[in-house]
Amino acid sequence: MEPYISVKNVSHKYPNGVTAIKDINLDIHEGEVVAILGSNGSGKTTLVKHFNGLLKPTKGEITVGTMNTKKERISKLSSQVGYVFQNPNHQTFLPSVRQELAYGCKNLKMAEEDIETRVQKAIDLFQLKERLDDNPFDLNSSQRKEVAMASIMAVSPKVIVLDEPTTGQDHKGCKRVLELVRMFKREGHIVVLITHDMHLIGELNCRTVVMNQSEKIADDHASVVFSDKGIMEEAGLQPPQITQFANQITSFDETKTYLTVESIIEWMKANKEEDVKVGTGS
Amino acid sequence: MNSLYMPKDSLIHSLDPRTKMLFVVFVVASSFILNDPALQLVFLVALFPLVVLAKVVKPYLISIQFLLLFAVLIMTVHGIYNPIGVTPVFEIFGGLTFKYESMVYASVMSFRILVIGTAAVLFVMTTHPSDMASALVKWKVPHSFAFILLSTFQIIPIIAREAKIVMEAQQARCLDVKGSLIQRVKNLVPMFAPLFIITFMKVHQLSYVLECRAFSRKGEKTSLRETKIGSLDYTFLLGMLGFLAFEIYLKLFMMGSLQLTTDALLTYSLFGTWIVFGFMIIKFVVKQFQGKIGGAN
Ligand SMILES: Nc1ncnc2c1ncn2[C@@H]1O[C@H](COP(=O)(O)OP(=O)(O)OP(=O)(O)O)[C@@H](O)[C@H]1O
Numbered sequence: 367m368e369p370y371i372s373v374k375n376v377s378h379k380y381p382n383g384v385t386a387i388k389d390i391n392l393d394i395h396e397g398e399v400v401a402i403l404g405s406n407g408s409g410k411t412t413l414v415k416h417f418n419g420l421l422k423p424t425k426g427e428i429t430v431g432t433m434n435t436k437k438e439r440i441s442k443l444s445s446q447v448g449y450v451f452q453n454p455n456h457q458t459f460l461p462s463v464r465q466e467l468a469y470g471c472k473n474l475k476m477a478e479e480d481i482e483t484r485v486q487k488a489i490d491l492f493q494l495k496e497r498l499d500d501n502p503f504d505l506n507s508s509q510r511k512e513v514a515m516a517s518i519m520a521v522s523p524k525v526i527v528l529d530e531p532t533t534g535q536d537h538k539g540c541k542r543v544l545e546l547v548r549m550f551k552r553e554g555h556i557v558v559l560i561t562h563d564m565h566l567i568g569e570l571n572c573r574t575v576v577m578n579q580s581e582k583i584a585d586d587h588a589s590v591v592f593s594d595k596g597i598m599e600e601a602g603l604q605p606p607q608i609t610q611f612a613n614q615i616t617s618f619d620e621t622k623t624y625l626t627v628e629s630i631i632e633w634m635k636a637n638k639e640e641d642v643k644v645g646t647g648s
Numbered sequence: 649m650n651s652l653y654m655p656k657d658s659l660i661h662s663l664d665p666r667t668k669m670l671f672v673v674f675v676v677a678s679s680f681i682l683n684d685p686a687l688q689l690v691f692l693v694a695l696f697p698l699v700v701l702a703k704v705v706k707p708y709l710i711s712i713q714f715l716l717l718f719a720v721l722i723m724t725v726h727g728i729y730n731p732i733g734v735t736p737v738f739e740i741f742g743g744l745t746f747k748y749e750s751m752v753y754a755s756v757m758s759f760r761i762l763v764i765g766t767a768a769v770l771f772v773m774t775t776h777p778s779d780m781a782s783a784l785v786k787w788k789v790p791h792s793f794a795f796i797l798l799s800t801f802q803i804i805p806i807i808a809r810e811a812k813i814v815m816e817a818q819q820a821r822c823l824d825v826k827g828s829l830i831q832r833v834k835n836l837v838p839m840f841a842p843l844f845i846i847t848f849m850k851v852h853q854l855s856y857v858l859e860c861r862a863f864s865r866k867g868e869k870t871s872l873r874e875t876k877i878g879s880l881d882y883t884f885l886l887g888m889l890g891f892l893a894f895e896i897y898l899k900l901f902m903m904g905s906l907q908l909t910t911d912a913l914l915t916y917s918l919f920g921t922w923i924v925f926g927f928m929i930i931k932f933v934v935k936q937f938q939g940k941i942g943g944a945n
């Protein structure tokens with residue numbers, strides 16, 4: 367199958383001379399959820415800003431659908447690749463949630479009834495019916511972030527990019543993000559998320575790309591990446607605690623990487639609890 | 649990136665901010681004393697070695713470009729249309745004539761902008777904002793006033809950076825920033841609304857941060873960065889004073905016999921600004937073109 371986003375040998379050098387990404391190759395297919403991991407300054411944001419054309423590759427090529435990002439307008443690319451910024455204050459500014467939801471469609475000069483159906487769909491998906499007339503600035507930070515997400519989704523882009531969606535969110539907010547990502551996937555969107563939240567990736571159990579010093583050093587399923595000690599160490603990452611725990615219990619199935627508490631409980635139910643033995647770690 | 653200040657190791661950098669402030673005052677005064685195009689041109693050229701000495705030639709040339717834009721406009725429009733002109737100097741296509749008196753007027757004005765601009769750029773690029781604030785405090789300027797000045801200098805680059813993020817964030821909401829002129833004017837709302845809100849939030853936060861660090865405490869305050877007036881400063885000040893005296897002498901006793909301004913000088917300086925301006929436009933167009941072709945750099 368043809369990938370939806372295809373990144374070929376892409377490098378980006380900022381005007382100040384910093385090469386923030388180097389020779390990146392990456393294919394993202396329909397229906398995928400891709401997490402991008404890496405330490406601060408490793409080039410994650412720079413990479414995803416190429417998907418909607420905010421940055422153009424200084425070397426290499428990126429195709430989104432049938433569009434070459436170098437040749438398309440950002441507004442057109444943005445109708446296919448929705449990018450939710452880390453700080454919703456940069457993106458939302460209208461006095462009501464309803465106006466906020468319609469804004470992107472209006473920029474694309476859609477027909478009035480078309481806008482109406484799309485806004486309605488976003489309202490249903492995000493359960494925003496009661497908040498429609500609220501001012502986004504009166505909402506708390508996780509609600510505001512959700513409004514920002516909803517207003518990007520109202521355009522119904524094929525791809526949705528989330529830059530650190532759980533940073534600064536309380537437990538409820540983080541859980542909501544997890545729910546939303548699953549919902550986006552169910553609705554047939556491609557989700558690309560940048561995060562430092564290993565727990566979130568464990569729960570999503572998704573493809574994981576690891577960036578380190580401007581280069582892509584791993585690209586595989588989370589369970590494979592998390593069990594690769596070399597990669598994890600190089601990128602300065604720690605798998606979720608539950609994975610670390612499972613790695614030290616030799617009696618667990620060593621060919622498997624446990625990403626969630628549920629998967630461990632499942633294993634325990636399948637094998638009797640007294641069979642669990644503590645070893646020296648692996 | 650945090651302000652226009654260029655940290656370099658130079659003679660000008662090591663001068664006390666107070667000396668440099670006096671220097672700016674001196675330049676402004678001089679630019680009014682020497683209200684003759686030729687003398688101002690000489691003065692402008694004479695300032696350039698200081699820019700070289702401060703090791704900020706490249707950033708200086710970049711920022712002075714904008715002032716040159718004004719100079720071109722003033723010299724061209726005033727030169728032709730200012731009603732004080734009576735003596736025609738030369739004619740360009742369409743029967744538009746540049747007149748001597750108006751050209752003198754326009755040149756004085758635009759050279760003054762360039763001269764003052766040069767001094768201001770020199771000051772800002774070679775003076776650490778904190779040094780400026782502590783120097784002001786030494787002049788008995790109230791501490792909070794000095795801080796207001798200081799934070800204005802520092803907040804401009806912050807706002808510029810936020811503006812860039814907001815612009816990208818709005819483009820991600822399908823805003824077409826390359827639309828028609830009307831569209832662009834309309835776009836100011838989605839650009840400035842978030843920017844204002846964010847700036848207010850930042851300023852608000854700043855006030856809390858300041859209070860947490862006992863900003864409004866009464867009494868004497870010490871400064872991390874101390875500034876001292878040394879022999880270099882005295883030399884510089886003396887030089888300025890000498891120059892000022894010379895200027896006044898020139899103005900009072902020599903103006904009758906000294907007539908440096910000629911038709912040729914005015915014409916050449918007009919052409920000069922046009923040519924430099926032309927180069928700027930060519931450079932801009934080439935850059936745009938390269939961008940279209942596909943970022944050849
Ligand atoms: N606009 C810019 N101009 C110049 N350099 C930049 C710019 N934006 C980022 N950089 C540099 O590029 C490198 C990668 O930055 P990037 O923002 O992509 O990292 P990141 O992985 O998203 O980090 P973080 O986890 O902190 O968000 C960093 O060294 C950064 O300083």
Ligand SMILES: [Mg+2]
Nearest residue numbers: 410411412529
């Ligand atoms: Mg980032």
